[in-house]
Amino acid sequence: MxxxxxxxxxxxxxxxxxxxxxxxxxxxxxxxxxxxxxxxxxxxxxxxxxxxxxxxxxxxxxxxxxxxxxxxxxxxxxxxxxxxxxxxxxxxxxxxxxxxxxxxxxxxxxxxxxxxxxxxxxxxxxxxxxxxxxxxxxxxxxxxxxxxxxxxxxxxxxxxxxxxxxxxxxSRFYPIEKKIAKQHIDVSRNPIYLWVGRLNENKNPLTVVDAFLRFTELNPNAQLYMGYQTTELLSEIEKRLINQPNGKNVVLVGNIEHNDLLYWFNAADFLISGSYYEGGGTVISEAMSAGCVPIVTAIPSFKMLTNNGDCGFLYQAGNTDELLKILISTQHLNLPEEREKCLAFFKAHLSxxxxxxxxxxxxxxx
The missing domain is CATH 3.40.50.2000 (Glycogen Phosphorylase B;)
Structure with missing residues (x-):
């Protein structure tokens, strides 16, 4: 053909x-x-x-x-x-x-x-x-x-x-040893949560930051790294971090070169998204191809990418309380098992x- x-x-x-x-x-x-x-x-x-x-x-x-x-x-x-x-x-x-x-x-x-x-x-x-x-x-x-x-x-x-x-x-990414990935990007905290995307209204980073700051009150070791290509809501995020005692638990990385995302997705335990609308979800696929577990909004494209939430977690866009509950639940998750589930689904359906x-x-x- x-x-x-x-x-x-x-x-x-x-x-x-x-x-x-x-x-x-x-x-x-x-x-x-x-x-x-x-x-x-x-x-x-x-x-x-x-x-x-x-x-x-x-x-x-x-x-x-x-x-x-x-x-x-x-x-x-x-x-x-x-x-x-x-x-x-x-x-x-x-x-x-x-x-x-x-x-x-x-x-x-x-x-x-x-x-x-x-x-x-x-x-x-x-x-x-x-x-x-x-x-x-x-x-x-x-x-x-x-x-x-x-x-x-x-x-x-x-x-x-x-x-x-x-x-x-x-995605052309693949799993590598977490220790090597962390060394490459110079991070050591555990657990690691990751955000990758534009800082605009549709991507909704404010809900993610608000929920995560509340989460760090319960788990002060948790770290959120935020990589972004645009800065529309950066000042709003910075205000939130300055006014919070756990603001240091959110690290504003800035722009991440695409090739370096291989290491970020392998170093991170979870990828968080707050999007209201997406036609696809390349970042979600890339994360799952490295075994990074998605915590994403329950929009149609993300439901498909996560097998309707069977891989990772789904929450309603804009719902800070629901996202917080999921973040709390990740503390008790069998992470190796969830990671393997994401890798298997990616290979079978998203590769x-x-x-x-x-x-x-x-x-x-x-």
Whole structure:
């Protein structure tokens, strides 16, 4: 089966193909898994033109006009057709007019799959375009069935019959000895809780900090390390820490290089998230791939990633009391057993091979 991946996007900040593919390695690993039993191509649009083969996948680096990509991507659609694909997987549900044009060029034989990338259903007149594009699409890949059902509820998609539950990204991390991981990042406290994400309203770090500060009153040895890429709520967090006697139990690490996350996820016992909405959850997958136990909000994508809370813990977003109860319960947890449960579930359902196999099964059934 010949599978082609594409997106109607151009990232001009990158001009080196290898560095770009390293940046999106949580995605390219899925393509590599598919390439073990299929012919796989991927169209990438950065400030470079050429080709590159990585792990059996043919990457085509093209440069098309940005305005044309947004409205009338005829050249890209024609290029996709000329690759003679059996299946085309387009990233995102936010480009319905371009998908309609793609179907008109391809005809009816080629299967078109759209992969959800955290976008929400259009409202108003734009909603009509998604309804029209729905007639041109054979399947949708969502991070959870519940996320897809929101699109059916708002009538952007006609039925649930085309919706499939597939993780959009995975992880190249793996377990290493905890002692080595701690030495690498120079931490020694036990237990260690970790936060990784933007400090914005949606990620909701304030609930996490508030619950953790209350937890340290009961367990003064507990330590929360916070890695973050943006600082929207940093001043609010700092105020909370200054005014609390246990404020030193929360360490504001700042930006953590992605490669160093391997050591952080292996050093930490638990990863905490406070998100109100996520289309996926790459950080959760990365943590679980290293055996770090997730404590996350009960949103659809996180329910899928944790097997509905069977791996780790779920709590209602914004509920400080509920999170505190979970933190208290972690003191009595059989951590090695929970760690192994997370690793096993990741391998079976969230790894590159697991995701690739699922996409292949879906494509063959269309």
């Amino acid at each position: 010949r599978i082609v991946f594409a997106a109607y996007e151009y990232t001009k900040e990158f001009n080196h193909p290898v560095k770009w593919l390293e940046r999106i390695s949580a995605f390219t690993g899925i393509l590599s898994a598919l390439a073990k039993t299929n012919e796989v191509h991927s169209i990438q649009q950065i400030n470079f033109e050429g080709s590159h083969n990585l792990e059996g996948v043919d990457y085509h680096f093209k440069q098309y006009n940005e305005v044309a990509l947004r409205f009338f991507p005829h050249k890209l659609n024609l290029y996709l057709k000329n690759l003679k694909p059996d299946v085309i997987i387009i990233q995102g549900l936010h480009c319905p007019l371009r998908v309609i044009q793609l179907r008109l060029i391809l005809g009816s034989k080629v299967k078109i799959i759209l992969q959800h990338r955290a976008e929400k259903p259009f409202r108003g007149y734009k909603k009509v375009f998604q309804q029209l594009a729905d007639r041109c699409v054979n399947a949708y890949l969502f991070g959870s069935i519940a996320l897809g059902m929101e699109w059916v509820k708002f009538e952007n998609l006609k039925t649930a019959g085309k919706i499939y539950e597939v993780a959009g990204l995975s 590159f091979d697991a995701i690739g196999n699922k996409i292949q099964e879906i494509a063959l059934a269309l």
